[in-house]
Amino acid sequence: MKPLIRAASAAVLIVLLLAGPLTRVASAQGIKTGVLTCQVASGFGWILGSTRTLECRYLPGQGHSEEYTGTLTKIGIDIGYLGSFVLVWAVVAPNSRPGPGALAGSYAGATAQAVAGLGGGVNVMTGGFRNSIALQPVSVEGNTGIYVGAGFASMSLELADF
Numbered sequence: 001m002k003p004l005i006r007a008a009s010a011a012v013l014i015v016l017l018l019a020g021p022l023t024r025v026a027s028a029q030g031i032k033t034g035v036l037t038c039q040v041a042s043g044f045g046w047i048l049g050s051t052r053t054l055e056c057r058y059l060p061g062q063g064h065s066e067e068y069t070g071t072l073t074k075i076g077i078d079i080g081y082l083g084s085f086v087l088v089w090a091v092v093a094p095n096s097r098p099g100p101g102a103l104a105g106s107y108a109g110a111t112a113q114a115v116a117g118l119g120g121g122v123n124v125m126t127g128g129f130r131n132s133i134a135l136q137p138v139s140v141e142g143n144t145g146i147y148v149g150a151g152f153a154s155m156s157l158e159l160a161d162f
Contacts, residue, residue: 030092030134034060036068036103038087045078045149052082056157058091058103067160068103074111076151082115083144087123089135101159102129109135111153115143123153 038056056068093102105128113121120142125135 030094030132031096032061032090033093033096033098034058034091035138036089036091036135038068038070038072038089040072040085040087042082042084042145044081045074045147047079048077049073049075050078050149054155054157055160060091060097062097066100066103068157069160070155070157073154074149074151075153076111076149078149078151080115080147080149081145082113082147085143088138089123089125090138092134092136094132098129098133103133104157104159105129105133107133107135107155107157109153110151112150113143113147114149115145115147117144117146119143119145119147121149125153125155127155128157 036056036058038054041053043050043052051071051073054068054070054072056070058066058068060066091098091103107125107127109123109125111121111123113119115121122137123135124137127133
């Protein structure tokens with residue numbers, strides 16, 4: 001159990017160190033337009049990767065909220081089981097009012113998580129419309145399960161048809 005906790009702690013530390021410079025660059029290139037909150041399905045990591053479904057809501061500073069569905073795919077160290085969890089990101093765009101459905105598209109970035117009963121993680125992503133949207137972690141996510149993971153994450157979002 002102790003080697004798992006040490007490996008997981010190291011993975012989270014690495015991503016946190018990477019996240020700092022990435023979020024500063026994203027902030028310099030855009031304006032915070034709202035918050036994206038995603039419910040991520042539970043599931044197993046399959047040693048070198050995993051895919052989980054997402055249900056998201058974008059709350060802009062002004063206007064109506066938008067619902068998105070999608071997937072979160074991880075490649076890298078991905079071992080164990082994660083319960084469902086919530087990811088919350090600040091959305092940074094090139095202007096203060098991105099158009100309807102602007103968050104739809106593909107995103108990529110760094111990820112790290114560590115869980116031994118309770119744990120946490122962080123994800124930093126860029127992509128969306130013409131790769132102009134940055135998703136900055138608002139808080140470190142809380143997880144339950146037995147899991148360690150670090151590496152590259154990709155996410156696809158589609159405007160929901162509810």
